[in-house]
Amino acid sequence: MTQIQAAVSDEAKSIEEMLTASGYSKTAIAYYINKPHMGHISDADIASNMTGTCGDTMGITIRMNDGIIEDAKYQVMGCAGAISAAMAVVDLIKGKDLDYARSIDDGTVFKVLQEIPVKKHHCIQLAVKTLHKALDAHNLKQSA
Template identity: 55%
Template structure:
């Protein structure tokens, strides 16, 4: 039984890698940089922050929806996360914005 679970996990990981490789090729062929592709696949700042100091939400003219959660300490951004329902460009941009604002004052 344990060997079967290990086999299933290996098959799942191989399928996930194939899917990620396919997404990487598609985004690269569409002109996305390696850094943008990495943001899209990893989504390092994706999620919500309970009890965030600032929460803002918007819907773009294209229909993409974004919600940002910001935590501040002494007027400086100490943490931020986004929830995004949109295209690869919207998701990638949101992830990059967090890296740009962390450690800065509002």
Template identity: 40%
Template sequence: MDKQTIPEMDEGGFDPGIMETAGYSATAIKFCNEQPNRGVLSDADQVSEVAGPCGDSITVYLRIREGKVDRAKALVSGCPGAVASAMAAMELVKGKTLTEALAIEEKDIVRMLEYLPDEKQDCIQLSAKALHKAVEEYVVAGPSFKKRE
């Protein structure tokens, strides 16, 4: 199903029944609707944005302390697959060294979500790309990176 077939609910979430019918796992639905890692970090050391070919976009906020990702948040504009994938990627990266963060692969996101419909694999790729871009830009810019306003 494409993102137009899963309408947003009035309270800002996606309909879990429709998502389940579309093939999302219960874990993916939970990540999508609860969005535990959604938001902006005002004290982020790195802010990076990636847009996918389908129109979805992910902005990643990372706070790095002592060489590890201390906090990670994301803002996502897109379908349920993009939201769930980004939330899972942010969960995976917490507590990781920068090297470990770069080693997070698409399969790790899939494993955390348990299952996304096959046509949502691009969402997983976008989330991994957004995470890697943020870490790589931090490594290049270093701790003196000036946060975007």
């Protein structure tokens, strides 16, 4: 292991310990550290941005294929709660249709995350509201 790899590994371990002590589950921590669905889809069919009351900002981009969500990515400027909630939303909607995506609510995301601090539950709401805002805009566009 190189010095750089060791430093990154030590930093990740330190972050894990801090987030565990703050009340985050292993699942939420893994989403935060790995950020598996962080990014932007340039040829997205659906997109939206939203800023929460705390100042965290999220953008979602979704690519569709035959009525199914083929891929989705969030861009997040925010805390561990916001990032983990956004990543969980993508795991919930990927491979599903828009009606299923519309059914996603705060409780559904919380079950995936298992535990985050109570003061961070608004982060789950922001991730869900950003998704719903994108779906609403898409529905308006389709009906116009």
